[in-house]
Amino acid sequence: MKKKILIVGGIILLLIIIGSSGSKDSSNVVSEDQPNKEEIVQQEEEKPVEETMLVVTADFIDEFDKNQLAAEEKYEGRKIEFTAYIDNISEDITGTPFLSLQPSNDEYYFGTNIQCFFKDKSELISLENGQQVTVQGKVDTQMMNILIKDCKVVK
Known part of the structure; x- marks a missing residue:
C-alpha cells in the first residue's frame, strides 16, 4: 500500500511541476517559427542593393533599334538612369501615368x-x-x- 501511495504522490508531484512551469510568463520565449529582432535586422542588412546602370539615352535607343533581342538580353529587368527630353505626359488606357521621352529636344525627331x-x-x-x-x-x-x-524622376 505504501508503494502505491508513493507512486501516486510522485505522479501528482510531477504534474504539479509540469503545470507550474507552463504558467510562467512566456513573453520572453522566442518561437522557432518567428525570427527574433537580431535576425530581422541581419536579414535587412543582407538584402543586396540594386545597382543602377547609367546609360546615354541615344546609345540606349540605338542598341534597341539595331537588335531588340540583344538589347533586351542586356537590359531587361535592370535598373537604369538616363536623361532625356519630355515628348508627352499622359496616362495609358488603364490610367497608369507615363512620360514619353526622346534623346533630343528636336521637334522633328521621329525615332524610337x-x-x-x-x-x-x-x-x-x-x-x-x-x-x-x-x-x-x-x-x-x-x-x-x-x-x-x-520610374522615378531624379531631377
Whole structure:
C-alpha cells in the first residue's frame, strides 16, 4: 500500500511541476517559427542593393533599334538612369501615368521613344513637354517604344 501511495504522490508531484512551469510568463520565449529582432535586422542588412546602370539615352535607343533581342538580353529587368527630353505626359488606357521621352529636344525627331511608367502621377504634375529630365526605372521590353516600369524622376 505504501508503494502505491508513493507512486501516486510522485505522479501528482510531477504534474504539479509540469503545470507550474507552463504558467510562467512566456513573453520572453522566442518561437522557432518567428525570427527574433537580431535576425530581422541581419536579414535587412543582407538584402543586396540594386545597382543602377547609367546609360546615354541615344546609345540606349540605338542598341534597341539595331537588335531588340540583344538589347533586351542586356537590359531587361535592370535598373537604369538616363536623361532625356519630355515628348508627352499622359496616362495609358488603364490610367497608369507615363512620360514619353526622346534623346533630343528636336521637334522633328521621329525615332524610337522611351515610355516610362510611374506609380504616382503627382511626380509628373510639375513637368512640361520639352523639359529635360533624369529618370530611373526598370527596363521591360520594346513595343514600338522602349518600355520602362517603376520610374522615378531624379531631377
